[in-house]
Structures are given as C-alpha cells and as structure tokens.
Amino acid sequence: WDLEKGQSITLLIYPGMVSFSASTPWQGGLGDNADFFINENEERALWLYFVPDPSGSGEWILQF
Numbered sequence: 001w002d003l004e005k006g007q008s009i010t011l012l013i014y015p016g017m018v019s020f021s022a023s024t025p026w027q028g029g030l031g032d033n034a035d036f037f038i039n040e041n042e043e044r045a046l047w048l049y050f051v052p053d054p055s056g057s058g059e060w061i062l063q064f
Contacts, residue, residue: 013038015038015039015040015042016037016038017035017036017037018035018036018037018038019033019034019035020033020034020035021033021034022034022048022062024050026050027050027060030050030060030062031062032050032061032062033062034062034064036064046064047064048062048063048064049062049063049064050062050063051063
C-alpha cells in the first residue's frame with residue numbers, strides 16, 4: 001500500500017508471525033523490515049514511524 005500522510009489501513013491477519021516492511025521517500029528514502037508474533041484472538045494497533053539512531057550515526061530506525 002502506498003499511503004499518503006494521514007491515511008491508514010485496517011488488515012485482518014491470522015495468528016502467528018507477522019513480517020512486514022515499511023519505506024518512505026522522506027529524508028532521501030528510508031526503509032526497513034520487522035516482525036512480531038500475534039496470538040489467536042489478539043488485536044493490535046500498529047503505528048509505524050522512523051526515528052534518528054541515538055548513536056548519532058545519521059541512520060534512521062523503524063519503530064512500531
């Protein structure tokens with residue numbers, strides 16, 4: 001999905017490991033992959049954003 005600022009989507013996923021990737025053209029292009037485990041009958045709101053690496057490397061880290 002290619003979302004514009006302020007847009008969101010709702011997805012129904014099945015229990016187990018959920019892997020995803022996120023990217024943005026902001027700051028010259030940021031992207032990363034992540035995953036999490038979701039249990040049966042569990043709901044989860046997932047907010048994705050990038051933050052500056054606290055080490056001062058100039059890199060950005062995907063947070064969720």
